Amino acid sequence: MSDRAMQSSRLMVLLPQPDGDAGSSQAPVAMADLLAAEAQTQFEVVFVGGTDEVEQGADLSNRRVATVWSARHSDLGPAARSDRLVHACERALQAVGVERGADVLVLLPAGEQGDELAARLAVRFDGVALGRCIDIAWTDDVLHVRRAAYGARAHLTVKASRGPRFGTVRRVERKADATLERAPAPRVVRVEVSGPLPAEHATRTAPTEEQMLPLQGARLVIAGGRGMQSEAGFALLHELADALHAAVGGSLPAVDAGWVSVSRQVGQSGKYVSPRVYVAVGISGTPQHLAGIGPHTRIVAINSDPRADIFGVAELGVVADCQVLLPALLARVRAGVAAADAAAPQLPGGTSAA
Amino acid sequence: MTCNVVVLAMGIADPKWPLPSLEIGAEGTALRGAPPTMLGTFDEAALEVALKVRDSHESTHLTFVLIDGSGSEALARTVGGYRPDALVRLDASALPACDAAAMATFMADVVRTLPAPQLVLIGREFGDLDDGAVAPCLVEHLGWPFAALVQEVAFDGQRFELMRERGTVREWSELAPPVLASVTNDRRNRLRHPLLKNVMAAKRAVYPVTRIEGIRASPALTLAAAGRAPAPARTPCRLVEGPLDVQVAALATYLLEARAAP
Numbered sequence: 044m045s046d047r048a049m050q051s052s053r054l055m056v057l058l059p060q061p062d063g064d065a066g067s068s069q070a071p072v073a074m075a076d077l078l079a080a081e082a083q084t085q086f087e088v089v090f091v092g093g094t095d096e097v098e099q100g101a102d103l104s105n106r107r108v109a110t111v112w113s114a115r116h117s118d119l120g121p122a123a124r125s126d127r128l129v130h131a132c133e134r135a136l137q138a139v140g141v142e143r144g145a146d147v148l149v150l151l152p153a154g155e156q157g158d159e160l161a162a163r164l165a166v167r168f169d170g171v172a173l174g175r176c177i178d179i180a181w182t183d184d185v186l187h188v189r190r191a192a193y194g195a196r197a198h199l200t201v202k203a204s205r206g207p208r209f210g211t212v213r214r215v216e217r218k219a220d221a222t223l224e225r226a227p228a229p230r231v232v233r234v235e236v237s238g239p240l241p242a243e244h245a246t247r248t249a250p251t252e253e254q255m256l257p258l259q260g261a262r263l264v265i266a267g268g269r270g271m272q273s274e275a276g277f278a279l280l281h282e283l284a285d286a287l288h289a290a291v292g293g294s295l296p297a298v299d300a301g302w303v304s305v306s307r308q309v310g311q312s313g314k315y316v317s318p319r320v321y322v323a324v325g326i327s328g329t330p331q332h333l334a335g336i337g338p339h340t341r342i343v344a345i346n347s348d349p350r351a352d353i354f355g356v357a358e359l360g361v362v363a364d365c366q367v368l369l370p371a372l373l374a375r376v377r378a379g380v381a382a383a384d385a386a387a388p389q390l391p392g393g394t395s396a397a
Numbered sequence: 398m399t400c401n402v403v404v405l406a407m408g409i410a411d412p413k414w415p416l417p418s419l420e421i422g423a424e425g426t427a428l429r430g431a432p433p434t435m436l437g438t439f440d441e442a443a444l445e446v447a448l449k450v451r452d453s454h455e456s457t458h459l460t461f462v463l464i465d466g467s468g469s470e471a472l473a474r475t476v477g478g479y480r481p482d483a484l485v486r487l488d489a490s491a492l493p494a495c496d497a498a499a500m501a502t503f504m505a506d507v508v509r510t511l512p513a514p515q516l517v518l519i520g521r522e523f524g525d526l527d528d529g530a531v532a533p534c535l536v537e538h539l540g541w542p543f544a545a546l547v548q549e550v551a552f553d554g555q556r557f558e559l560m561r562e563r564g565t566v567r568e569w570s571e572l573a574p575p576v577l578a579s580v581t582n583d584r585r586n587r588l589r590h591p592l593l594k595n596v597m598a599a600k601r602a603v604y605p606v607t608r609i610e611g612i613r614a615s616p617a618l619t620l621a622a623a624g625r626a627p628a629p630a631r632t633p634c635r636l637v638e639g640p641l642d643v644q645v646a647a648l649a650t651y652l653l654e655a656r657a658a659p
Contacts, residue, residue, distance in 0.1 A: 126543060155563075159545055162530035165498050166537035171617045172497045175528045187621060192495075192526045193431060194409075196416050199526065200622035201495050202425075244542065245571040251562055263655055287656045295438060301584020305548065306562050308582075312439075312522060312529075320655040329412065330626055338629065343651065359651055360634045361644045368648075371641060375649040383657065 052186075052206070053087065053147040054078055057136070058101055059128050059160060060092035060121070067259075068101045070212040071150035071157075076106045078148075078179060080219035085109035088229075091128070091135045091236075093119025108229040112139045116236040125156060127240045129163045134236040136164070143169045146206045148186065150176070153211035153315070165209040173203060173210030178217065195311040195334035213315045214337065251304065255281070258307060261290035264318045266309055267302065268294035268332070270325020270346060270365060277302040279369040280324060286376045292316065294332050310335035325365050328353030345369075398554055400457045402447045403517045404481075405504060406440035407464045407494075407524035408433030408472045416625060425619035426493035431525065434469050436476070439520025441588035443580040446550050447518055448479060448589065454552050458482045460511060464489050464504075464524075470604075477599030478591035486606045494526045496618040501534030503609075508539060515574035516557060521546055521581045532579035542572045548583040 056071045075086040088103060089112040103111070114135035119127060141147055149164070151157035153175050165172035177198065178189040186203045188210060258264065265284040271277050277297070284291045293303035295310055309316055310332040317337025324345045326332060333356060336342065344357035347364045354360045361368065410416070410431035419430040436444070444461070451457040461481040465472055465488070473486055487507065493499045500523070508517055517539075523531040536543035549560040557576050560569050562583075580586065591599075637647040 125545065155546060158529045159533040162497060162533035163537050165530075166501070166534050170498075172530045172534055173618075174497060174530050191528065191626065192428075192623075193416055194412055194525070196412070196626055197419060198624060198626045199428070199495060199620060202619050202621045203617060204619070205617050246568060248566050248568045251565050251567050253565060257564065262658075263652075287652055289656075295582065299438060299582050299584070299587055301587070304562060305546075305581055305583050306564055312582075319658065320652070322652070331412070333629060343648070344634070345648070354634045354636070356629055357634045358632055359648070360636045361648060362636065363641065363644055368641065368645065371645045372648055375645050376652060379649055379653040380656070383653065 051146065053141075053145070054084070055086060055141075055147060055149045056088045057132060057149050057151050057160075057164075058088065058090050059132055059151070059156065060094070060119070060123070061156070067154075067213075068152050070214050071152055072101065072103065072106060073215040074176070074179060074212045075150055077215060077217060077219045078181075079107040082181070087112060087139070089114060089135055089139060091116070091132050093117065093123060093131075094121050103229065105226050107226060111229045111231045112234055113231060114138060114234040114236050116238075116240070118240050123240075124243070124246075125159050125163075127243070128156075129160055129167070130238070130240050131236060132160055132164060133167050134238050135234060136168070138234050138236055141168065141207060144206070148179075148206065148208045148210070151209070151211045153213035157211045161209040161211050165207070168207045168209075170207035170209055171203045171205065173201070173208055176210040176212050179210070191311060191334060194329065194331035196330045214317070216338065253304060255284065256288070256290040258290045258292055258309070258314050258316050261316065262319050263287055263289035263322075264292050264309070264316055264320075265289045265322045265324065266292035266294065266326060267297050267324045268326030269296040269300070270327075271297060271302060272325070272366065274302045276325075276366060276369070279373060283369065283373050283376060286373065286380055289322075290318075294326050294329075316340070323353050323357070324369070326353055327351045328356060398456065400450065400454050400516065400552055400554075401460070401512060401514050402450055402457055403460045403462060403508065403511055403514045404440075404443050404447045405462050405464070405508075405517065405519045405523070406436060406443065406476075408435060408440060408469060409437035409525050411435050419623040421620045421623055425621075426495070427490060428494060428526065428620060428623055430623075432469060433465055433472060433524065435472065436588070437520060437522070437524075438582045439522050439580060442582045442586040443518040443520045444476070444479060445586040445588045446547070446578075446580050447516075449586070450516065450550055450552050454554070460485060460514075462487065462507060462511075464492070465606075473604040474599045474602070477602055477604060478596040480591075480595050480598075484604055486604050488606045488608045491609075493618065494524060495620055497527060497530035498534045499618070500527075500531050501538055504531070504535055505538035508535075513575075515576070516550070516552070517541075517575070517577045518550075519577070519579050521579045529579075532577065536577045539575075539577055541575050541577050544570055544572065544576065544578045546581040547578040548581060549585050550578065
């Protein structure tokens with residue numbers, strides 16, 4: 044890595060106000076912090092939103108942040124579609140000195156919103172769209188980015204020889220050698236951004252039928268794949284998830300089959316989850332699917348095929364027909380939950396502490 | 398009113414087959430080794446959405462643009478089985494497939510040559526090297542209204558209504574043409590089976606390839622290395638052997654401990 048190249052290049056994290064699946068703001072912050080540590084420099088954070096609380100939800104403590112730009116566009120409102128948000132982000136970056144040809148690396152959270160914004164901003168600034176970055180490094184004065192291809196079966200390293208460069212980050216695999224005990228407080232600068240935004244178009248919404256725990260932030264995820272064989276099989280997963288206070292996920296074939304909503308698809312083309320425990324039922328374990336599971340997550344595999352790749356990454360495995368195993372497992376779990384609740388001390392008002 | 402619908406697709410390498418070794422071309426932009434041989438999930442979803450628009454609006458003119466690099470005859474015949482009104486095959490093997498912005502620049506030029514497209518559909522990921530950047534880059538070049546990760550499209554003769562689900566919300570956007578939409582997989586848009594007579598006709602048909610000359614690879618983003626992804630490092634799996642009740646007991650204990658953990 045060349046410290047000289049990195050030090051002469053600006054490093055930024057762009058955090059737009061979340062909209063739907065915005066992805067975790069911590070991943071790009073951690074990646075920028077890692078790059079800054081390696082180059083012994085600092086980075087900037089640009090918040091963009093339509094309210095005074097644009098910085099909400101981001102933890103920048105003990106990070107190598109030199110400046111926090113808090114950019115507000117008053118016409119944006121608390122929720123904005125991406126076509127309006129991309130205008131506001133473009134104006135905000137211009138306001139903090141980013142222009143065409145600028146030697147800057149801008150990182151956003153990976154997810155529906157961040158992936159779209161990064162790509163669109165790359166075109167607007169005549170820059171480079173890096174895509175979803177697994178790792179980033181400066182080598183021989185050139186930015187190198189590793190990313191997935193072929194459904195996460197291959198890794199490509201691409202070189203971006205000029206800026207501005209826009210990429211998204213899902214997670215950070217490396218840790219900096221030099222840890223930071225206590226970072227000085229960053230300079231905070233308020234920026235009022237103006238300029239016309241695209242008109243809102245007619246939109247109507249309705250709640251979906253699902254009332255399950257969200258995947259993001261779940262400690263326990265129960266996911267099903269093609270091996271579930273039917274929607275009825277998936278219903279058992281929902282009941283098991285209910286009993287365990289878990290979120291339900293699915294593989295791409297399960298979504299294709301209509302057994303679970305696309306918003307619950309886990310994998311390279313879906314959500315990235317990092318629960319403590321991930322129960323993969325009837326999931327073969329393709330790289331495409333495994334790319335959506337955090338490296339520290341403990342995987343439990345239930346599959347009728349003993350040669351399924353999922354057993355190669357699972358901590359605990361059971362070779363069994365899930366149609367037979369799941370009803371028995373559900374009954375056993377329910378009994379265990381009832382026993383635990385009965386044994387737990389009662390709180391005032393009659394509720395259990397379990 | 399004729400509704401001109403365009404589907405853009407590149408296909409993917411068949412995931413059921415192992416990846417061959419990948420080689421980077423001398424110019425650092427082209428990747429050789431695993432040519433597209435089948436429609437990807439998102440290509441299929443885009444095609445099915447287009448077919449549904451054609452089902453509901455009989456004056457639809459469906460153009461399928463297949464950017465198939467090394468030239469997969471089978472891929473063209475697969476698409477031909479759905480009887481698009483036009484099937485445009487482009488050999489764009491010189492395209493820098495790793496560079497979404499450059500890819501989108503090329504595709505915007507292609508779209509502009511088509512007669513008055515009103516709805517352009519593209520899978521949420523385009524080809525094997527994209528992770529969702531091509532469609533947003535393309536809309537910046539076209540300057541059209543854009544809907545991302547769409548699951549369903551309806552056309553009333555004047556406007557398109559595009560549906561997508563986000564978390565626990567289902568959202569319908571009403572947009573006047575021309576519109577670009579990236580399509581995601583969903584039970585509503587699983588690609589139907591083609592009629593056998595159309596499959597047989599596609600087998601006899603000739604789908605000429607148009608070679609695009611003068612493609613200039615972007616010097617901004619080039620390939621430095623390509624290879625198989627490393628296997629994830631995990632602890633060895635503890636397989637629970639024995640009869641069903643033993644397996645169930647072990648699993649239940651593990652999961653109840655996970656549930657109770659602070």
